[in-house]
Amino acid sequence: MAKLLGAVFHVDKDLIKTRLGIPFPVRQCLQCRGYIKNRKSFCSSQCQYDYTHIELECPECGQIFRRKQSYVKKRVAKPSINNGKLQKRFYCSHRCFGQYWGRNYGFGTRHGYHRPRKWNWDLVLHIQRETGYGAWRLSRLTGVPISTVSMILRKSRTKEC
Numbered sequence: 001m002a003k004l005l006g007a008v009f010h011v012d013k014d015l016i017k018t019r020l021g022i023p024f025p026v027r028q029c030l031q032c033r034g035y036i037k038n039r040k041s042f043c044s045s046q047c048q049y050d051y052t053h054i055e056l057e058c059p060e061c062g063q064i065f066r067r068k069q070s071y072v073k074k075r076v077a078k079p080s081i082n083n084g085k086l087q088k089r090f091y092c093s094h095r096c097f098g099q100y101w102g103r104n105y106g107f108g109t110r111h112g113y114h115r116p117r118k119w120n121w122d123l124v125l126h127i128q129r130e131t132g133y134g135a136w137r138l139s140r141l142t143g144v145p146i147s148t149v150s151m152i153l154r155k156s157r158t159k160e161c
């Protein structure tokens with residue numbers, strides 16, 4: 001009976017305990033393998049967070065941080081290609097991200113980005129390709145007005161089709 005329940009609930013047959021003579025499966029935390037009394041998959045919100053977030057190292061400041069696993073997988077499965085190089089960078093913060101892009105594509109730091117007279121379309125498209133960000137975040141990163149960002153994205157889409 002324990003073996004059967006184990007197969008059904010995907011838990012070790014050793015973990016099937018009996019209470020009042022009725023066998024019931026004891027759940028294990030997916031992260032730390034500790035026992036859980038309730039019907040959840042994790043013993044704590046910390047375990048849930050650790051399980052669903054991958055540990056990454058920021059290429060800019062070297063800080064270890066975590067990103068949602070589904071997001072990382074999506075990015076790595078569909079990496080954007082930039083100058084023939086695969087882009088798989090993850091940054092701990094907007095600040096580090098901005099520093100990298102500032103060095104490579106020459107826009108000011110977050111502290112004092114100046115508004116260029118003519119908006120840098122290439123920059124917006126580069127970052128969009130790199131991050132998949134929507135118009136709102138692109139606008140905040142580059143200082144380009146959101147209406148202009150939307151227009152750039154719309155035009156680039158129709159051009160590519």
Ligand SMILES: [Zn+2]
Binds near residue numbers: 030
């Ligand atoms: Zn746990």
Ligand SMILES: [Zn+2]
Binds near residue numbers: 059093
């Ligand atoms: Zn960083």
